[in-house]
Amino acid sequence: xxxxxxxxxxxxxxxxxxxxxxxxxxxxxxxxxxxxxxxxxxxxxxxxxxxxxxxxxxxxxxxxxxxxxxxxxxxxxxxxxxxxxxxxxxxxxxxxxxxxxxxxxxxxxxxxxxxxxxxxxxxxxxxxxxxxxxxxxxxxxxxxxxxxxxxxxxxxxxxxxxxxxxxxxxxxxxxxxxxxxxxxxxxxxxxxxxxxxxxxxxxxxxxxxxxxxxxxxxxxxxxxxxxxxxxxxxxxxxxxxxxxxxxxxxxxxxxxxxxxxxxxxxxxxxxxxxxxxxxxxxxxxxxxxxxxxxxxxxxxxxxxxxxxxxxxxxxxxxxxxxxxxxxxxxxxxxxxxxxxxxxxxxxxxxxxxxxxxxxxxxxxxxxxxxxxxxxxxxxxxxxxxxxxxxxxxxxxxxxxxxxxxxxxxxxxxxxxxxxxxxxxxxxxxxxxxxxxxxxxxxxxxxxxxxxxxxxxxxxxxxxxxxxxxxxxxxxxxxxxxxxxxxxxxxxxxxxxxxxxxxxxxxxxxxxxxxxxxxxxxxxxxxxxxxxxxxxxxxxxxxxxxxxxxxxxxxxxxxxxxxxxxxxxxxxxxxxxxxxxxxxxxxxxxxxxxxxxxxxxxxxxxxxxxxxxxxxxxxxxxxxxxxxxxxxxxxxxxxxxxxxxxxxxxxxxxxxxxxxxxxxxxxxxxxxxxxxxxxxxxxxx
Numbered sequence: 143x144x145x146x147x148x149x150x151x152x153x154x155x156x157x158x159x160x161x162x163x164x165x166x167x168x169x170x171x172x173x174x175x176x177x178x179x180x181x182x183x184x185x186x187x188x189x190x191x192x193x194x195x196x197x198x199x200x201x202x203x204x205x206x207x208x209x210x211x212x213x214x215x216x217x218x219x220x221x222x223x224x225x226x227x228x229x230x231x232x233x234x235x236x237x238x239x240x241x242x243x244x245x246x247x248x249x250x251x252x253x254x255x256x257x258x259x260x261x262x263x264x265x266x267x268x269x270x271x272x273x274x275x276x277x278x279x280x281x282x283x284x285x286x287x288x289x290x291x292x293x294x295x296x297x298x299x300x301x302x303x304x305x306x307x308x309x310x311x312x313x314x315x316x317x318x319x320x321x322x323x324x325x326x327x328x329x330x331x332x333x334x335x336x337x338x339x340x341x342x343x344x345x346x347x348x349x350x351x352x353x354x355x356x357x358x359x360x361x362x363x364x365x366x367x368x369x370x371x372x373x374x375x376x377x378x379x380x381x382x383x384x385x386x387x388x389x390x391x392x393x394x395x396x397x398x399x400x401x402x403x404x405x406x407x408x409x410x411x412x413x414x415x416x417x418x419x420x421x422x423x424x425x426x427x428x429x430x431x432x433x434x435x436x437x438x439x440x441x442x443x444x445x446x447x448x449x450x451x452x453x454x455x456x457x458x459x460x461x462x463x464x465x466x467x468x469x470x471x472x473x474x475x476x477x478x479x480x481x482x483x484x485x486x487x488x489x490x491x492x493x494x495x496x497x498x499x500x501x502x503x504x505x506x507x508x509x510x511x512x513x514x515x516x517x518x519x520x521x522x523x524x525x526x527x528x529x530x531x532x533x534x535x536x537x538x539x540x541x542x543x544x545x546x547x548x549x550x551x552x553x554x555x556x557x558x559x560x561x562x563x564x565x566x567x568x569x570x571x572x573x574x575x576x577x578x579x580x581x582x583x584x585x586x587x588x589x590x591x592x593x594x595x596x597x598x599x600x601x602x603x604x605x606x607x608x609x610x611x612x613x614x615x616x617x618x619x620x621x622x623x624x625x626x627x628x629x630x631x632x633x634x635x636x637x638x639x640x641x642x643x644x645x646x647x648x649x650x651x652x653x654x655x656x657x658x659x660x661x662x663x664x665x666x667x668x669x670x671x672x673x674x675x676x677x678x679x680x681x682x683x684x685x686x687x688x689x690x691x692x693x694x695x696x697x698x699x700x701x702x703x704x705x706x707x708x709x710x711x712x713x714x715x716x717x718x719x720x721x722x723x724x725x726x727x728x729x730x731x732x733x734x735x736x737x738x739x740x741x742x743x744x745x746x747x748x749x750x751x752x753x754x755x756x757x758x759x760x761x762x763x764x765x766x767x768x769x770x771x772x773x774x775x776x777x778x779x780x781x782x783x784x785x786x787x788x789x790x791x792x793x794x795x796x797x798x799x800x801x802x803x804x805x806x807x808x809x810x811x812x813x814x815x816x817x818x819x820x821x822x823x824x825x826x
Contacts (some may be wrong), residue, residue, distance in 0.1 A: 147348030170582050177583045179590040179597045181266045183307035190265065191478055194248065197263045198482055201250035202624050203489040203529075205604030207596045209245035209294060212287025213237055218715040218785040221642045224723070226678050226769070227649070227656040230641045231514040232776040238510060240781060242271055242284035244294070244304050251576075251604045253618050259575035259586070260608050266597025267476060268300075270308025274473035275320050285781070297594040311475040315508030320470050324463065345411075345418050352415060360419050361390060363403070363442065367424060370401055370444055395441075398457055399429070400450075400558035402443040413440050430458055433465035436648045449600060480506040484524045489627050493552045493603045494532040495638040496649075499525070507616050512777065518654040527636065528651065531555070531606045532643065534635050537663040540613050553593065558573040559609040563587070574608045574618070578740040587613070638662075677728040680710070680815075682734070683772045685719035686763040686786040693720055702754040703736070704729055721772075730768060737766055767787055 155290055182190040198204060214220050219233050249264040273282045281727040294301075312320065338402065347353050393404040405416065420429045420442055428451060430441045445451045480502060483490065492498050503520055511517045521528070535541050535550045557564045562573050578588035578601070592598040618624050626632060635652035646659035684696070691699075693712040700709045700722065710723040724730055725826050740753055741762075758764060765786070775789055782788035 151523070160425075166570075169322075170584065174564075177580060177585070177588070177590070179592050179595060180263075180265045180580045181597070181603075182265055182309070184304065184309055185307060187267075187309050187475070193263075194250070194265060194479065197250040197252070198486050198488060200261075200358045201252050201488060202260075203251050203491050203604070203607065203626055204248045204483060204486075205247075205251065205491040205600045205607065206498065206502075207247040207492065207599035208243050208301070208501055208601055209247075209594070210241045210243050210290065210497075210501065212241040212285055212290045213497070214287065215240045215285055215781050216783050216785075216788070218719060218788070221644055222713070222715070222721075223645065224676060224678075224681060224713060224721045225645070226773070227641055227647050228514055229756045229773050229776050230645075230647060231517065232773065234497055234500050234641075235504075235510045236776070236779075236781075237497060238504040240285045240777065241287070241290075241501075243269060243501050243505055244308070245269070245299070245596035246476065246479070247598070247600030248298060248483075249597065249600040249604050251608060253624050256575070257577065258618075259577050260604075262576055262578045262601055262604060264578065264580065264590075264597045264601040266592070266595050267310040267479065268304045269476045270304055270310060270568065272308070272310035274475070275312070275470050278366065293594070295744070299595075309476040309622060310473060311477045311506060312473050313477065313504075313506050317470060317474060317477075320473075321467075324466050343447050345414050346818065355412065356415055356419060359416050360423060363416075363419065363424065363427070364473050366392070366394070366403060367427065367444075397432070397441050397443050398454065400443050400445065400454065404440050405440040408440070416440075416442075428454060428637075430454075431462075432458055433462045433469075441784070462678045477506045487526060489527045489529060490525050491529045491531060491603055491607045493530065493555075493599075493606070494640055494643055495528070495530055496641060499528070501637065506551070514649065515655070518649065518651055521651055522637075528639065529607060529632065529635060530639050531603055531610065533638050533640060533648065533659075534610050535559075535608070536613065536659065537635060537638075538610070543609055544613055552599060552602055552606075555606050560602075560605045563605055564589070572625075574612050575646075576605055576608060585799050642644075676723070677727070680724045680730060680774075681769045682722045682724065683715075683719060683767050683769070684722060684758070684764065685715075685789055686761075686765045687758055688760050696720055696722070696758060699754050699758050700733070704732065715785050718784045719789075734766055734768070737764075 180190070190528055214233070215236060219236055221230060221233065225233070244266040246269055247265070248267065251260045251262050251263055252261075254261050271282045271284065323615075331536045345352075347356065389406050391405065393406055395402050395404050397404075405413065408416065420427050426445055428443045428445050430443050432439045432441055443454060445454060451564055452658070499521060500510065500517075503524070507520065507524060511520060532550050532555075535545055535555055545555065548554060548558060560573070560576075563576055563763065575586060577584060577586050590598050609633075611626070611629075616624075616626070616629050616631055627636070638648050639651065641647040641649050641656065647656060649656050650661060651669065687696070697712045698711050700712075703726075706812075708725055708729055710725050711721075713721040713723075722733075725732070737755065737759065740755055743757060763786075775785070776794060778792045780788060780791045782791050
């Protein structure tokens with residue numbers, strides 16, 4: 143027994159002399175690939191943010207990925223072949239405004255010259271738009287798309303953890319608004335004099351219980367008040383400890399060196415009644431609402447002079463103001479991560495990330511601009527260096543050969559570009575090594591098994607980029623501190639984002655110009671180069687027709703009127719609306735004018751009844767517009783599932799002022815739609 147005691151004593155001595163290394167010291171290297179990703183919630187956000195600051199500072203690039211509650215708010219808001227670049231932006235804008243981000247993946251990559259590998263630090267942030275400060279509650283509403291929620295559930299997304307422990311946030315615009323409102327309210331409070339007697343609004347006593355409660359409170363407060371005055375004159379307290387049956391509700395305290403009663407456990411209505419009693423019946427008592435560290439407090443304070451009241455109110459207002467400022471600062475939450483990435487000016491890597499960047503701007507910067515040009519400026523000012531690995535894989539002939547013309551989806555690209563990471567155990571002599579560190583665990587063959595978690599998807603995205611650098615002959619081994627932003631072999635792909643992957647539309651963040659992939663790059667994706675350029679001035683949009691009509695039937699009706707070769711194609715947005723592509727732009731105006739002329743006829747007019755268009759106009763609720771009408775409808779924040787309902791909801795009536803313009807002029811000018819911003823919607 144004595145020997146055991148001596149061993150324990152010696153162990154304690156050794157621990158004291160040679161303490162165990164902290165978690166921030168040398169990590170435990172593991173050949174296992176099974177340890178979990180770094181999940182970050184409210185409980186460990188502060189410590190994780192401190193670590194992330196260090197990792198971002200030392201990184202060569204940062205990969206990101208987002209998981210959202212949906213992508214499209216209606217079938218007609220999906221990306222179509224007939225969508226012009228400005229319409230594609232409006233659809234992405236709508237998605238970023240309507241849906242929430244529930245996971246945000248951030249993975250930093252640092253080149254280690256001694257190990258000749260990248261060191262990756264993946265983080266998986268759960269975020270939730272919880273309202274932490276006052277403001278516009280509508281900004282905290284969001285839609286959920288069934289397919290997206292089902293997708294998240296399929297991959298074991300923890301919805302309970304997200305809602306309960308997700309990190310809230312304020313955008314920069316929301317923070318500015320909250321601080322502005324706080325400053326304005328504080329200035330108004332300071333300008334108010336405590337000497338000015340305000341008109342006291344009576345709380346209506348609509349119930350017997352209210353009347354009895356008011357009398358009881360008046361007696362209780364009066365008893366405390368009289369006892370206080372008695373003690374102030376040198377007497378002793380007359381209140382016995384048992385006389386107060388609600389001793390927990392009336393807690394005698396000192397508030398800022400003044401005797402006071404702290405009110406506990408009362409309802410909001412009861413507190414209003416107590417406040418009314420104090421203000422009407424006690425001239426030397428003040429009812430105070432004080433913001434504490436964790437909660438607000440309702441307090442009745444004794445004041446011995448008007449000067450004392452003035453000092454007290456000033457102290458309370460200043461204290462409340464500081465507490466409110468602290469609350470706003472604390473509510474910034476996850477936006478600290480975005481501010482970190484923006485201020486660090488690091489290379490941001492994403493995969494097909496135009497929508498991701500739109501969510502970042504909307505959620506953490508402020509409202510999205512109404513046009514693509516201003517949006518590009520917003521991105522450049524905050525994230526000046528972005529690489530989209532999907533563009534990289536499709537635009538580089540070298541990488542296309544590596545991909546063997548396979549799908550460039552994230553999991554597929556990861557499996558082909560990074561087989562030594564995706565399938566641990568494979569040789570990787572010709573590949574860039576990536577060593578992963580999560581807290582105090584490290585591995586060169588890491589796989590968290592968390593497919594489609596934002597943190598792991600960000601890791602996969604960064605690995606694809608790292609391997610792409612090697613195939614693009616960027617020699618990292620000769621760079622003690624590689625500056626990938628200035629690499630010549632990356633310049634052709636820097637700051638290019640897909641507006642639409644399916645159409646190949648690309649926006650250049652450096653210039654704000656939009657191009658097609660086939661015109662910018664000499665790619666092997668010949669199916670895109672074969673797509674003809676769409677003449678948008680030849681397109682009309684029709685909605686609200688009878689559901690029995692399909693695209694083929696509508697084309698047949700129009701060809702009867704304008705000729706067999708007049709209509710190139712008819713394409714459904716949804717069951718209530720179609721695009722009509724005419725062979726000539728003048729046919730659009732002829733169609734609009736003819737519809738106007740026919741609908742002026744009476745229903746019993748033979749011309750109306752026998753005209754081929756009468757079948758399309760049956761029911762009297764068919765709307766027609768030029769392409770600019772479609773653009774404005776897409777730009778509306780209204781959210782209707784059917785296009786015809788959307789057009790009606792935003793005010794596209796069957797007769798409007800633009801119709802009168804056409805009627806008065808006697809012809810249709812396509813540019814009218816462009817010039818009249820408030821009347822671009824037409825239903826002729």
